[in-house]
Amino acid sequence: MKTKLYPEKLKRENYFASPIWTVGEPQFVKELNKASDPYIKAAKKKLADDIKKRNKTYGNKGDKGFVYHSTSLAGDPKFNQLSRYIVDTATNLLKEMGHDLNNHVVFLTELWVQEFPKDGCGYHSAHSHWNGHISGFYFLKSGETTSRPVFHDPRPGKTMIGLPEIKKENITYASPEIFYNTKPGTMVFFPSYLTHEYPPDLGYDTFRFIHWNCQAIPKESIKSYINEY
Secondary structure, three states: OOOOOOOOOOOOOOOOOOOOEEEEOHHHHHHHHHHHHHHHHHHHHHHHHHHHHHHHHHOOOOOOOOOEEOOOOOOOHHHHHHHHHHHHHHHHHHHHOOOOOOOEEEEEEEEEEEEOOOOOOEEEEEEOOOOOOEEEEEEEEOOOOOOOOEEEOOOHHHHHOOOOOOOOOOOOOOOOEEEOOOOOOEEEEEEOOOOEEEEEEOOOOOOEEEEEEEEEEEHHHHHHHHHHO
8 A cells, every 4th residue: 555645735825926906097098198299209209310320221120129218207297197196006005015104205206108119129128127116007009919018027046946837828836927918098016126028019009108116215315305405
């Protein structure tokens, strides 16, 4: 008779999770697309000479591979409602994660809009945002044919010893990355330490989104700065 060398049932507990929050807020789309248009137009104008030079040197590929990145949207009254929404939500989410913010104030440190090229091959390589706590996206123009955000497992030890997956389509403890489908009005919040990227966009449809970073700053630092200046 064989001796059983393993227990029939084990207690499982999950720790060190990384949350990603999504919500549909389509009411901002029309207004913010209109407010973003001048920024995207300016970004395209800024890159026009580089695109022309590249195409003249290597052959015409249109704007393929270029990404139109705006200047800061912070301080523009047209984005004030979104900014307040982001800061209030980020504050609540940090508290939900278990952080004590009694001695901190959450600030919106970066806010910008981006649009991928109409001729395709716009992408973002994998990266995370330093010195931040909550980051996010608000999608203004996106869909089934456009690129989509990908989040990577933030644990370097897990990545180092990764094993093959039984079925890559399933989201399991073995999954090294998570893809999110989006549409106009989709809003995503996530801890800034999460590495994320956008795979190459094929240029079938316009892909435009607002991106932001928030930081929880100690109140004492704010007081010291105010007193000094």
